[in-house]
Amino acid sequence: MLLHYSLIDFQNSGPVKKKKTDKTLVEPESNSRREFLFKMAFGSAGLVTSPYIKITERDTLDDKAVFIASQKISVTLTVNKQIHTIEIDTRTTLLDLLRENMAMNGTKKGCDRGQCGACTLLLNGHRVNSCLILAASCQHAEVTTIEGLEGKDGLHPMQKAFIKHDAFQCGYCTPGQICSAIGLIHEGHTTSDADIQEGMSGNICRCGAYQNIVAAIREVRSNG
């Protein structure tokens, strides 16, 4: 059976380059051929409890297939003032926890390596890149995402300022920009436009709405 699965995986992997440890990891996509084959192989047998399966040795096609099952962990954290307890794979990032496990798609995935800032949210009051944070390390943490900014008086002042100053075009980077801007104002290093620009350097906007983003932040800062 195990060997059978490894064969299925190889059909989905790239060409074999060399005989050494291979890092191909597979997450079955919804309704994909892979998931279909996966179910064919294991679905009824109940051999595997997790969709996350790893093949550690690429040269094991012939003999020794090795599988390491994923590790699960329970995490309790507060997201937008609501407490959640959820069992997750230890490899889950905070970003994926929100988007994939909790269906909160407001926080965006851009580069997934801490370079673009699209996934910026507020963790215990500080702006961070949620793509680089393991959800497992967020035990009892307090998370605020774009979905949690609205208050009794409607949109957060930063959201209103972004709309007023037309501080976006496609909008994909906007949740990250707004969370980052709120973090920046809170940090308090926004004396000049140059400070704002430097302070927002962790958020990329490929539409190039930078001037309007700076204008929006300047306004919120001035209004205290």
Next chain:
Amino acid sequence: MAKIILMEPFSFFKAKDDQTAIKTLSEEKKGRYLAGSTNLVDLMRRHVETPSLLVDINDLNLKKIEFTGNKLRIGALVTNSDLAYHKDVVKYFPVLSQAILSGASPQIRNMATTGGNILQRTRCPYFYDTAFPCNKREPGSGCSAINGYNRMHAVLGTSDQCIATHPSDMCVAMIALDAVIRVRGESGSRDILFKDFHLEPGNAPDKENVLKHGELIEAVEIPSLPFAKKSAYIKVRDRTSFEFALASAAVALDINNGMIKSARIGMGGIATKPWRAEKAEQVLAGKKFDEKILEEAATTEMSEAKPHKHNEFKIALAKRTLVRALKKVGGLHE
């Protein structure tokens, strides 16, 4: 469903005290400490790092900055942001504050810790890409950078096994300030001079520092240095912000009546480890502060630089960066 790039599976342990953390990690050979996670998680997602266990140390009591007058003690879990904006750091060690703020982005600095910054890995693209041979990632597989695209690579402290640059800005200031790293292992604590902590690649590029497995960085201590109030960090890079250094210089000068009593110099972006420019310091000591001696110091420091195909420019750039930093601190404006 969005694409999720998975890491290899690992166990996760959140440590509540130092001793448990050290014991737990010491028992797991392929384990790693997890602090700010900015570098490690990225490397795990790219399968460059594949730990079997993560010992999360974020709950440990290592988050204090204390300035007692004769030394600055920085807990290993103090974030880069908290350190850079700390009032005593800004006032008494401006070079450290400036160096930290010149690195990464605000979000990363809010996450990244002092200990993690010291232990961060190189950003050599061949190290990051598991399709390429790399002696640092896989000892004995070869170096892709030496005959590859090596514009960002090191010119000092290299070997025929590895020319990867140490990426930290913070470390460049710390090495100039004679910092000491306090580490704790199962058999007790020890102090390591910053300049002895990182290793040049030599024949073992995978061995980057003198830490033993399981040892935990507890704090960095910087001895009081009155003239460090007069210090600066200059970083030259391809973009104005959020970019690694092509060349950088951390400088503190003790000048009296135009005479240099003593100089402390660190250099970054050009070497395989945070670089203490001792040769330049020796040239400057006891000399009159003028442009000629600054040039001589920079030239002497870079005399053993070994360029590769695309990074020869770094030698001239590093000299100019150092001269500019010395001029800035010494009050000689261009």
